[in-house]
Amino acid sequence: MKIIGLTGGIGSGKTTIAHFFRDLGIPVYIADKEAKALMNRSKVIKRKLIQLFGKQAYIDGQLNRSFIAQCIFNNKSLLSKMNAIVHPKVASHFRQWLKKQEGPYVIKEAAVIFENQLQSQYDLIITVVAEEKNRIKRVMQRDGSTEERVKAIIKNQLSDEEKIQRSDFVIENNNLRDAKKQVLNIHNCILKKIAQELR
Template sequence: MLRVGLTGGIGSGKSAVSARLRERGAVVIDSDLLAREVVARGTDGLAEVVEAFGQVLTPDGELDRPAVGRIVFGDEPARRKLEAIIHPRVRARAAEIESGAPADSVVVHDIPLLVETGQGDKFDLVLVVDVPQEVQVERLTRDRGMTDEEAKARIASQATREQRLAVADLVVDNSGSLADLDRRIDELWPGLAARAS
């Protein structure tokens, strides 16, 4: 088994890389999806978030993510409190999924905050999806409807490009087209598969 930590800044196209690795046979464990799962309606994770932050629920009893975001964005102690609830649950669920993967699998842990949470050394290799900041800003304003200022604030709240590249074993430049990305993943995949087996 080859355990790969996949990360990249917001708007870098990490999800596109993750999807292409899955198409080629990787077992992808998406931390963002797990973070939603562990605070879904009826979970102890959601109960703990409500206990910590008050009635942050939508009318149908789901977690009101924008409301929680407004509480924790820019409030370090509040963010750490939220992470202390979510991260251990996500890691436990990821370990459970990984333990069910075949022995010769490439297991890709898609972790947006891999660098920020100091998890780089927990993997056989770290794959960083890299784009210049101006590409991130362009994608966030175009695809997510953010203003330039909002995009830059979100980028600034994450690890810097240099911090990510410092922990990278492999770097995928995703500043080109999706066809360029497909070619890069095609070049990368045989080496990953060979290391897994």
């Protein structure tokens, strides 16, 4: 079964695109969502994150997301240490999930495929891009962030140009109807590739 990576910068609309693939009957794994769930569920992760960030990392047993976000913002060393705790657990959870899936391929939505040099884990990679003004607006509405903060996050991430160069497919997500058509085209393209390989 093929593993298709779905990535893109903050506010590009990766999860919306992932849902379009799900509507086509493709199993979808959203790494960020699963990571958050594991950070609340796994005793090992909890213990290690408290060691790393202190007791403030959790409030009433739930991850203190705003505190963690504040700690890792502009602190790459702390972010790397956190990722070293969380990512292996997510990878293991994904492998278990994958065993239960059926179909020609699965979509794994992950924000930092290229940043963490994880390209080799995927058969093909789709990058979602959107105009910066749309991205900023989406994140401000979703997270209640300020424009300055969103711009700072975008600046910290790998540029769309760099991601596009390393991707097999690109989806421009500025208009949902257009994006849906692009998803269908890519879906058919992937199925065609798989059929050719099976010949």
